Amino acid sequence: MENKTNIYSLVEETHQFSGLYFEIIKFKDKYHLYYFSMKQNICLLISETLDFKKCKPLIIINQAPGGVFCIINEDNYLYMLCGCHISNKEPNEIPIPDLVWPKNKRTLLDWKKPRTDRKNGMYLLKSNDGIHWKQISTEPILHSYIKSPTCKLGECCFDTHPCLIKWKNEYIFFGRLNSSLDERRIYIRKSKDLLEWSLPEKINIINEHKGNNNNNYYSFVVYEKDNILFAFSPYFEACGTTKRQVFNGEKTLYLKSKDGLNWEIIDYYLHTNMRYQFKINSVLIENNNIKLFFRENCLSKNQNLIMFDFNPNTGKKIDIKKKNVKNIIPLNTEIYYKINNKWEKGTIRNINDDKHFWIVLENGLEIKDAHIRDIKY
Numbered sequence: 001m002e003n004k005t006n007i008y009s010l011v012e013e014t015h016q017f018s019g020l021y022f023e024i025i026k027f028k029d030k031y032h033l034y035y036f037s038m039k040q041n042i043c044l045l046i047s048e049t050l051d052f053k054k055c056k057p058l059i060i061i062n063q064a065p066g067g068v069f070c071i072i073n074e075d076n077y078l079y080m081l082c083g084c085h086i087s088n089k090e091p092n093e094i095p096i097p098d099l100v101w102p103k104n105k106r107t108l109l110d111w112k113k114p115r116t117d118r119k120n121g122m123y124l125l126k127s128n129d130g131i132h133w134k135q136i137s138t139e140p141i142l143h144s145y146i147k148s149p150t151c152k153l154g155e156c157c158f159d160t161h162p163c164l165i166k167w168k169n170e171y172i173f174f175g176r177l178n179s180s181l182d183e184r185r186i187y188i189r190k191s192k193d194l195l196e197w198s199l200p201e202k203i204n205i206i207n208e209h210k211g212n213n214n215n216n217y218y219s220f221v222v223y224e225k226d227n228i229l230f231a232f233s234p235y236f237e238a239c240g241t242t243k244r245q246v247f248n249g250e251k252t253l254y255l256k257s258k259d260g261l262n263w264e265i266i267d268y269y270l271h272t273n274m275r276y277q278f279k280i281n282s283v284l285i286e287n288n289n290i291k292l293f294f295r296e297n298c299l300s301k302n303q304n305l306i307m308f309d310f311n312p313n314t315g316k317k318i319d320i321k322k323k324n325v326k327n328i329i330p331l332n333t334e335i336y337y338k339i340n341n342k343w344e345k346g347t348i349r350n351i352n353d354d355k356h357f358w359i360v361l362e363n364g365l366e367i368k369d370a371h372i373r374d375i376k377y
Contacts, residue, residue, distance in 0.1 A: 002311070003309045006053070007293070010303040010305070011303075022281050023282045024293050026284065027073055027130050030047065030048060033055075035057075036067025037057075041064060042060055042061035044059075044060045046058075061125075063117050064083075065086065066086070068084045068122070069083075069162075070162045072165065072171070078126070079194055081122045081173070082118060082122060082125060083121055084118070085119070085122075085140070085158050086108065086119055087107045087109065092110070093107035094107060097152070099154045101181070106154070112139065114139050122141060122142040123137050123139075144157055146200060148200050149199075157177070157178045161219050162176070163231075170190050174186055174188055174222055176218070176219060181240050181241070182241075183215065184217055186219075186220050186233070188200070203263055204261060205263050205265065207264055208265065213239055213240065214238050214239070215235070216238055217234075221280050231257070232269075232292070233255065234250060234276075235250065242360070243347055245347070249274060250276070253265050253267075254267040254312065270294075275350055276358075278294050281295065290312075291309060294308075333377055334346075335348060335377040336375070337374055339374075345362045346360055346361035349366070355372045356369050356370065357370045358370070
């Protein structure tokens, strides 16, 4: 990875999770940067170049729960899948197994009824200019209440950035499986028309690490080159218990596949000691040059969207230097957090900066922006 370039700053956004998911699309000779705002909107920046710093964001989608969306350019139109499948604590929701927290009662909204808030599955939208979008499915075309020979009921979820490609005259959707506590895997579904989809199939990583810990593939960002599929995936190993411990930090795997279902790990990049520091969101290929786009300074309020040139043949790794932070509490340290004037036991899950931490309490509650003044250890 070479030629690091800052293409947009999220410092003006009011929440650290804004821009968590974004995509770069070249459409009608202009670059379109779509990103998620914590106001449950999708915003758009349009530029003649890949420098968006002076662009003003447009709100183009008002109902994007969880910021879950993916876009594909096809036949001079853009198509978007947008929505998630969750509970809204309404009457008559449908029970479904909770594989992450098995003791919890989990329910979902009815996916057979249209909703304007898109909380009961992913809807299909279409645009001829990238700005104005028309929903073309009255009901969700993808939802979580589904199982298959390789995917359990309750495993298919919409709580991360999915990926949508067209390959060999088929659309392929890459989503995430929440298989158990701190175990995440990837599934695919196929379609000829973006409306009717095959049953989910869990992908097979033929050379994955086999050990005592759970493997976590948090998302897939896929592109095609020379009729072979390549993907980037944030990866880490975790203990799979309520301690939420991570081992050997996080890295971004580089994988390849000849069929979309069986994948081989061929390299890795962006190794960090902590989770959620970098996340590749989008790939753009122009004139045979590959550009990668990801967030830098994740979980902070000073996030940037970054671009790199990528040449897999150079074999170069990129070591991104994080600024030194003094007097920091180590990752996975057992701590006590003050909540409602009581000290609750928990663990440091991630370090946002020298004063803010992502912690998990023993009762499963997660505090994603805990201040050091409320922590003792």
